[in-house]
Amino acid sequence: MPVTLMPLTAMTLALVSEADAETATRIERVVSPGGIKAWLVREPAVPLIALEFAVTGGSTQDAPSKAGTANLVSGLLDEGAGDLDSAAFQDRLDAKAIELRFSASRDHLSGSLKTLAENRDEAFGLLALAVNAPRFDAEPVERVRQQVLAIIRRKSTNPNAMSSEAWWAAAFPGHVYGRPVEGTAETVTAIGPEDLRAFVGRVLARDTLKIAVVGDIDAATLAPLLDKVFGRLPATGQRLDVADAAPQGLGQRLVIDVDVPQTVLTFGWPGLKRDDPDFVPAYVLNHILGGGTFSSRFYREVREKRGLAYSVYSYLMPLDHAGLMIGRVSTRNDRAAESLAVIEGEIARLAKEGPSAEELDKAKKYLIGSYALRFDTSGKIAGQLLQIQLDDLGIDYIHRRNGLMAAVTIEDVRRAAARLLHGKLLVSAAGRPVGLAQPAGGGGQGG
Incomplete structure (x- = not known):
């Protein structure tokens, strides 16, 4: 076993x-x-x-x-x-x-x-x-x-x-x-x-x-x-070249017709690669916006205040050749449009106003305090050490990481928000959403 x-x-x-x-x-x-x-x-x-x-x-x-x-x-x-x-x-x-x-x-x-x-x-x-x-x-x-x-x-x-x-x-x-x-x-x-x-x-x-x-x-x-x-593996690989890319179709709303009572919405837009100087502020920004905890704006506005969904979240996805921010929510067909409107409204509000000092403080404390949970088994530790190498963060990153989080200022997060939260979303919906029409001017290709 x-x-x-x-x-x-x-x-x-x-x-x-x-x-x-x-x-x-x-x-x-x-x-x-x-x-x-x-x-x-x-x-x-x-x-x-x-x-x-x-x-x-x-x-x-x-x-x-x-x-x-x-x-x-x-x-x-x-x-x-x-x-x-x-x-x-x-x-x-x-x-x-x-x-x-x-x-x-x-x-x-x-x-x-x-x-x-x-x-x-x-x-x-x-x-x-x-x-x-x-x-x-x-x-x-x-x-x-x-x-x-x-x-x-x-x-x-x-x-x-x-x-x-x-x-x-x-x-x-x-x-x-x-x-x-x-x-x-x-x-x-x-x-x-x-x-x-x-x-x-x-x-x-x-x-x-x-x-x-x-x-x-x-x-x-x-x-x-x-x-x-x-030791017997080839010294070098013969890999196909992969071009850098950015998500296209920003502003589009795609509907996949499925006869189910709830619509699953996947939404996303350009993010940052892991080596970007603003990645850590963007990580804090995403935690405030939709980082999957009870304190995120998505959770508070979509679930707690309006009862539109059980779960709603977003995350940064840095790939080797693209940087992304992606989110998801599952909601009743007749409330899919409302759920998306709330999500887009929170993105716009955070882009315009930035986070509050209290939001920033709570986010940093959570991200610092929860870091140790990534190291509570030998398998998790090995996984973290491997990811740090893949991201080229340096052998001392574990000991620098919480300091980097603590050093993030409200100006840093506002700068990250200005870079990331100003565009339209590409949205795909699987279900039978009511009123989820293409937005005005939607369907253009994003960079």
Whole structure:
């Protein structure tokens, strides 16, 4: 059965407390004899090891006629490798309670390994087989393909998925971001084992590899294991070029007719990439606007005051080639137009007036105080260390992050609001919304 990771409370406090003068040495840079780099947080008190890794190249690397290749690869890397067929590989994982998973996003192909420290060599050996010698045998390829096709069929009748996919297609016409990560029934059906092998050969390489390891392992032990797992990968990948993009169709309101009592609204507009100097003020701004907590303006105005929806939220989505702000609400068909009007009104009001001092203070306190919750298991810590590397924030970011939040001023948030909250929204609605007409002047293409 999968390994369940224990809370690492003391480790969490050590990682996030600025008062601990020794925290700067808790994250170690490890370089293997072959030059593979990783970040390590050693915790010998808990007999577990968690490893997270990623390379650049998720669904952006799918051929247009084979969309869904990255996703299918991620479902098959642990379905047989080397001299082990699918059943034998899974039996080896189960026998030692090793958890091995892979996933594909738009920008990255990722892997996750969790194991008891006593099973370290077996776990790293199986991971090495998966990334270096995946088999892509006919039976598991077809089985996983059918699982993906079943997911695609379910999503084709799910209002949340329909609204989201319509939004992405309209926001990024002709761009790889406009395609669903899972692909379509037609493209997934067209993918063969040779496509999967070619994808791995082009994408799974050392030049963009980022690794984070947490648990009962020291640097001297980890270093040769990094070479065992990743040292045989190609030095550089052969990835397709991906153009930077901004969401299009701003001002459009797309309606997907679905016979359901509630309409799902997905709305979005240009945001910021992670390396933008205003990203942290924008993060605070979004928390005030629709950050998913009970204090956000969306929650207060849409749910508490008017009872229009149970949940309403927005979030920043920094991709490698685009920056976005996206939100969602599900509401009764006859109140969809009212819900959207309230949301647009709050965006306009925050753009014009900025936040109050009280809103800013509450947002900063929440964002600072809740940060430690991202580090309460070894798996979460490894995930955070990996994301910090992918975002190129620096090995000391954990210890700087809360200070960056605390330093945000009301002028910073107003500046971010002036940059982000002045345009029209691209809205996609799945349901039968009443009165959700195209706004005057809508339908233009946004930059």
